[in-house]
Amino acid sequence: MDTTGAVDDVRAGAGIEFAIAVALSTGAALALGLSRFAYALLLPAMQADLALSYAEAGALNTANGFGYIAGALTAPWVASRWGAKRAFLAGFLLSALALLATGVFPDFTMLFLVRTFGGVTTAYTFIIGAALAAAICREPNPRRRGTMVGIYVAGVGVGILLAGIAVPMAMNGGVAQWTGGWIALGVLGLAGLPIAAWAVRGIQEPLGGSTPLLKLREFRRIAPTFFGYGLFGAGYVGYMTFVIALLRSQGANDDRMILFWMVLGLVSAISTLVWGRVLGALKGGLGPSIVFMTAMVGTLAVLVWSGPVAMFVSAIIFGGSFLAGPTAITIVAQRQLSPTYWTAAISLLTLSFALGQTVGPLLAGAISDATGGISAGFWVSPLFLGLAAFVNALQRPSDDAAPARAGA
Numbered sequence: 001m002d003t004t005g006a007v008d009d010v011r012a013g014a015g016i017e018f019a020i021a022v023a024l025s026t027g028a029a030l031a032l033g034l035s036r037f038a039y040a041l042l043l044p045a046m047q048a049d050l051a052l053s054y055a056e057a058g059a060l061n062t063a064n065g066f067g068y069i070a071g072a073l074t075a076p077w078v079a080s081r082w083g084a085k086r087a088f089l090a091g092f093l094l095s096a097l098a099l100l101a102t103g104v105f106p107d108f109t110m111l112f113l114v115r116t117f118g119g120v121t122t123a124y125t126f127i128i129g130a131a132l133a134a135a136i137c138r139e140p141n142p143r144r145r146g147t148m149v150g151i152y153v154a155g156v157g158v159g160i161l162l163a164g165i166a167v168p169m170a171m172n173g174g175v176a177q178w179t180g181g182w183i184a185l186g187v188l189g190l191a192g193l194p195i196a197a198w199a200v201r202g203i204q205e206p207l208g209g210s211t212p213l214l215k216l217r218e219f220r221r222i223a224p225t226f227f228g229y230g231l232f233g234a235g236y237v238g239y240m241t242f243v244i245a246l247l248r249s250q251g252a253n254d255d256r257m258i259l260f261w262m263v264l265g266l267v268s269a270i271s272t273l274v275w276g277r278v279l280g281a282l283k284g285g286l287g288p289s290i291v292f293m294t295a296m297v298g299t300l301a302v303l304v305w306s307g308p309v310a311m312f313v314s315a316i317i318f319g320g321s322f323l324a325g326p327t328a329i330t331i332v333a334q335r336q337l338s339p340t341y342w343t344a345a346i347s348l349l350t351l352s353f354a355l356g357q358t359v360g361p362l363l364a365g366a367i368s369d370a371t372g373g374i375s376a377g378f379w380v381s382p383l384f385l386g387l388a389a390f391v392n393a394l395q396r397p398s399d400d401a402a403p404a405r406a407g408a
Contacts, residue, residue: 014144016202017136017137017144017148018151020136020199020202020203021133021136021147021148021151021152021199022151023195023196023198023199024129024132024133024136024152024155024196024199024200024203025133025151025152025153025154025155025158026092026155026192026193026195026196026199027088027091027092027125027126027129027152027155027192027196028126028129028130028152028153028154028155028156028159029155029156029158029159029162029192030092030095030096030122030125030159030188030189030192031091031095031122031123031125031126031129031156032122032126032156032159033155033156033157033158033159033160033161033162033163034099034159034162034163034185034188034189035064035095035098035099035118035122035185035189036064036122037156037159037160037163038159038160038163038167038181038185039060039061039064041163041164041167041168041181042167042171042178042181042182045171045177045178045181046178049106049178050106050108052108056108059112060108060111060112060115061115063112063113063115063116063119064115064116064118064119065119065354065357065358066116066119067115067116067117067118067119067120067123068119068120068122068123068354069119069123069351069354069355070119070120070123071091071119071120071121071122071123071124071127072123072127072347072348072350072351072354073347073351074120075087075123075124075127075128075343075347075350076213076214076343076344076347077213078091078124078128079128079131079343080213083205084128084131084132084205084343085132085200085203085205087124087128088124088125088128088129088132088196088200089193089196089197089200090124091121091122091123091124091125091128092125092189092192092193092196093190093193094117094121094124095118095121095122095124095125095189096186096189096190096192096193097186098114098115098117098118098121098122098186099118099182099183099185099186099189100182100183100186100187100190101114101186102114102115102118102182102186103178103179103180103181103182103183103186104179104183106179123350126326126350127343127346127347127350128343129152130149130152130153130326130330130346131330131342131343131346132200132203133148133149133151133152133330134148134149134330134331134333134334134342135203135204135339135342136148136202136203144280145280145331145334147273147277147280149326149327149330149331150272150273150274150275150277150279150324150327151272151273153272153323153324153326153327154269154270154272154273154323156268156269156272156323157265157266157268157269157270157272157323158269160265160268160269161265161266161269162188163185164262164265166181166184166185166188167181167184167185169184170183170184213344214341214344214345214348215341218337218341218345219348221336221337222332222333222336222337222345222348222349222395224285224391224392224393224394224395225285225288225329225332225333225336225349225392225395226348226349226352227352227391228285228288228289228292228388228389228391228392228395229288229325229329229349229352229353229356229388229392230352230353230355230356230388231292231356231384231385231387231388231391232288232292232295232325232353232356232384232385232388233352233353233354233355233356233357233360234356234357234359234360234363234380234384235292235295235296235299235356235360235380235381235382235383235384235385235387235388236295236322236325236357236360236381236385237356237357237360237361238360238361238363238364238377238378238380238381238384239295239298239299239318239322239378239381240322241360241361241364242361242364242365242368242374242377242378242381243302243314243378244257244261245374246302246303246374246375246378247260247302247311249373249374249375250302250306250307251306252308252311256308256311260311260312260315261315263312263315263316263319264315264316264318264319265319266319267315267316267319267320268319268320268322268323269323270320271319271320271321271323271324272323272324272327275291275321275324275327275328279291279324279327279328279331280331283335283397284332284395284396284397285332285392285393285394285395285396286393287328287331287332288325288328288329288332288388288389288392288395289389289390289392289393290389291321291324291325291328292325292385292386292388292389292392293385293386293389294317294320294321295317295318295321295322295325295385296381296382296385296386296389297317298313298314298315298316298317298318298319298320298321298322299314299318299378299381299382299385300382301313301314301317301318302314303375303378303379303382325353326350329346329349329353330346332395333345333346333349335397336397356384360380360381360384363377363380364377364378364380364381365377367379367380
């Protein structure tokens with residue numbers, strides 16, 4: 001029996017799936033890498049040029065965060081109303097336009113509105129894109145689905161790297177040129193739209209575009225992951241918000257901190273490709289628990305020790321795990337529920353994560369202010385991450401919830 005043709009077909013199919021996942025990852029690159037994380041690159045110049053206080057600078061980021069929560073809440077309805085594929089592309093286009101608008105309206109009130117709007121549209125892009133990534137592999141193969149989601153999330157790291165190249169070039173060292181930085185990011189986003197459009201053509205629309213809201217019975221199947229992911233959001237964002245302040249208090253110089261950030265970003269981009277295959281092989285809540293515990297170890301490295309070694313150990317361990325969080329919970333959702341509920345489940349889980357992100361920095365900052373030192377407040381991060389790992393360990397596999405085929 002000649003199986004050469006069958007093997008070639010399998011290899012060709014796997015290659016097409018890989019190409020689709022890479023193309024789809026432009027959505028993750030835009031939603032988080034270019035829109036969310038690039039804000040830190042442009043903020044100092046914006047503060048200097050617009051005379052923004054720290055409260056106003058924080059308000060712009062808060063506006064984006066609340067917009068993201070609104071997007072997470074409404075993403076299932078949007079996907080149900082217009083179809084997941086069209087909703088993803090619409091969110092992609094509007095997110096890129098929001099980046100352009102951020103560079104066109106150098107006024108605080110307009111920036112506040114644009115950042116809020118961008119938070120909504122990037123939520124649509126990332127959440128619905130993650131559900132589409134899980135649907136790239138049509139066969140019930142958790143490992144391959146995990147790989148597809150991992151490739152999609154790796155786009156975040158690519159977006160971070162692209163922003164790190166584009167923003168300095170666009171600003172050309174001028175404080176007043178921050179508007180050019182946002183416009184450059186918007187142009188990058190628009191350039192990715194045709195690539196994303198090609199990707200969705202190769203993905204089957206879940207149940208003809210119908211995306212019903214999550215019912216209580218289905219929520220119970222992912223309840224530990226829902227609460228664990230919120231705790232992870234609080235712990236991870238506490239680290240990302242205050243780690244530079246902590247390192248500075250420990251005596252690290254600017255060059256070393258820049259290198260630390262570059263290592264963290266590079267490792268995060270690469271590690272998601274590895275995590276996808278690993279997480280796809282784990283059952284229940286074990287995958288997220290391992291991710292959250294690994295991130296906790298990364299935060300402890302700079303709390304228990306100080307100096308260059310601890311600094312870069314933290315960058316490698318934390319950077320090598322924190323972006324695996326979305327991959328881990330997406331895989332749990334697609335294993336616990338039928339494809340009908342993937343978008344709704346990922347949206348609800350992302351809402352929990354977004355709410356956690358509003359708690360972590362506030363609590364860590366309050367403790368730091370009360371104690372007069374950043375170290376005490378920074379302990380919030382490993383505490384929340386450890387709790388997240390414990391709670392997710394309670395997630396049991398649903399024997400009767402294997403992803404079903406449409407119409408089954």
